């Protein structure tokens with residue numbers, strides 16, 4: 001593996017832009033990259049994950065999106081991580097080979113969630129088969145038990161994983177179990193692993209136990225404010241950091257009560273950025289006009305500590 005800039009800070013879990021008739025909308029990605037970098041100060045992306053509806057896309061669509069993000073991100077983004085997890089091992093391997101061939105900065109793999117691994121060994125064996133198809137590409141395990149139902153603790157998974165998967169680089173940790181995250185950090189201090197937290201509304205707690213950064217949907221449209229939170233935390237100015245977390249939490253708390261998921265994220269990103277994200281793919285249904293009006297009013301009402 002060639003030497004690389006450490007992945008830290010914010011990573012936008014990219015939305016997959018779609019046309020009104022539900023096709024992936026590749027031409028929008030160039031503008032999307034510029035928006036993330038210039039308006040949200042976010043220079044890393046995680047493509048084809050949950051927010052990107054990766055598991056609802058065809059293999060061909062996933063490859064096209066991966067290529068477009070790598071191409072448009074060249075010289076603008078620091079890291080383009082491609083999620084290559086799938087229910088079928090050969091498909092996942094094909095996506096891993098493809099990510100390596102196009103020069104992705106990293107790959108991530110979710111646990112299969114139909115036939116679920118119940119033991120660490122089953123999961124590591126699968127991850128090993130996928131990652132060996134991209135032997136020079138840093139690999140992140142994508143832990144999101146609320147969606148996969150795979151509850152193998154990451155602390156346990158990490159024991160000995162580097163011996164079996166030399167490309168293992170870290171974890172995209174999308175779970176509220178901060179004890180598990182803290183033990184991962186604590187037990188792996190000697191290794192240069194990266195722990196990227198994925199529950200945006202409680203990122204500050206994860207930073208306190210040692211997360212290096214975060215992957216999330218809200219960094220598409222609240223990246224600037226969350227980066228100010230990271231700066232305040234690093235200073236440290238915890239009172240200011242808390243203020244940012246409270247305010248992003250106020251917005252998320254509000255929309256979660258209305259019903260918030262990928263479809264609503266697409267709508268919020270559309271009205272904040274002005275870039276058309278289009279509808280979600282079935283079985284998801286688009287956000288209602290009522291949701292959009294309420295979410296917009298809420299976001300507009302928030303006064304951020306920097307006055308913007």
Ligand SMILES: CC(=O)N[C@@H]([C@@H](O)[C@H](O)[C@H](O)CO)[C@@H](O)CC(=O)C(=O)O
Pocket residue numbers: 013014046048049050051052174198199200201215216217218252
């Ligand atoms: C369940 C879910 O979608 N979680 C999001 C969060 O960013 C989430 O949208 C946010 O914390 C608001 O609840 C991310 O962890 C998902 C993610 O990073 C991805 O798109 O792969």
